[in-house]
């Protein structure tokens with residue numbers, strides 16, 4: 001609609017809006033809507049495996065006046081109880097959020113003072129950086145390797161440390177058991193809280209499962225989501241934390257959206273307690289393993305021989321490191337006309353840099369198209 005008053009909105013934005021920038025991934029995703037485009041850019045689950053029929057049937061069954069009414073900000077109590085039982089905590093320690101993304105935003109709202117330092121993995125989840133930048137966070141990044149965050153290199157001061165220990169986004173790396181213990185020791189020693197984001201932990205297709213940080217230390221704030229195990233559009237996430245933190249987050253959430261959709265929470269609860277999700281995730285693990293294998297094989301076949309990769313044991317991403325003089329941003333510009341995209345690695349760094357890396361999503365593309373997409377990228381390298 002045309003702005004007939006001729007208001008100049010640019011001049012009316014609050015200064016915190018200066019920190020809001022469009023995400024490179026979102027811009028790329030617009031291109032991926034073209035027919036025949038092979039996008040390794042978004043963090044999308046495999047659409048062919050969405051449980052549309054199960055969700056439809058459950059929705060129809062649960063669509064009653066209880067589900068359609070306003071609900072408590074803390075969330076649907078049986079769902080909170082389920083997670084309290086699962087993680088050996090109390091119901092007062094569970095908040096249901098509108099996806100994990102909302103949990104990240106609410107944590108920023110209540111914990112980040114302008115200028116405070118948030119400790120992150122380098123690289124890390126782009127939208128966490130975006131969420132906390134708005135509240136004036138400064139970031140201190142610590143590198144990771146095949147065994148996850150290099151705990152020995154962590155700073156000793158910061159408001160909190162944000163980590164994705166299992167099948168990290170973007171690197172696919174998993175924090176080893178030894179480093180998990182070491183990280184908890186570091187947190188106790190320096191009195192810095194840990195925030196564990198775990199959207200991918202259930203998607204392990206190889207190797208021995210490792211304990212979640214929250215299972216090793218109940219002080220850890222833990223985030224989980226139904227986005228990867230059911231469907232992202234349900235927007236149901238779970239935050240586990242100390243009751244006084246939950247209490248403050250509830251006050252913050254009230255002003256944001258009052259509560260997460262009760263209907264969607266009940267659908268997630270039903271499909272979780274019926275055992276459906278467990279079965280569904282077993283199928284997803286097989287599908288994602290096949291896609292990871294296809295991508296790893298294609299990279300070995302078409303990419304320069306010195307390309308380094310972290311081969312993930314689960315999750316949805318492959319992280320590649322090319323020669324030092326390689327520019328993944330310039331290469332992407334050459335790839336897009338050939339209808340293939342990935343995310344240049346510099347986007348995941350709080351202060352940019354690392355232009356010779358790239359993140360490739362394998363879950364959203366069928367194996368035969370994965371090979372074709374990798375071949376097209378390799379031609380532009």
Ligand SMILES: Cc1ncc(COP(=O)(O)O)c(C=O)c1O
Nearest residue numbers: 043099100101125169225227237
């Ligand atoms: C590490 C990480 N945290 C949080 C999210 C957001 O998930 P949700 O759909 O639950 O908001 C994502 C989504 O890709 C993610 O990769």
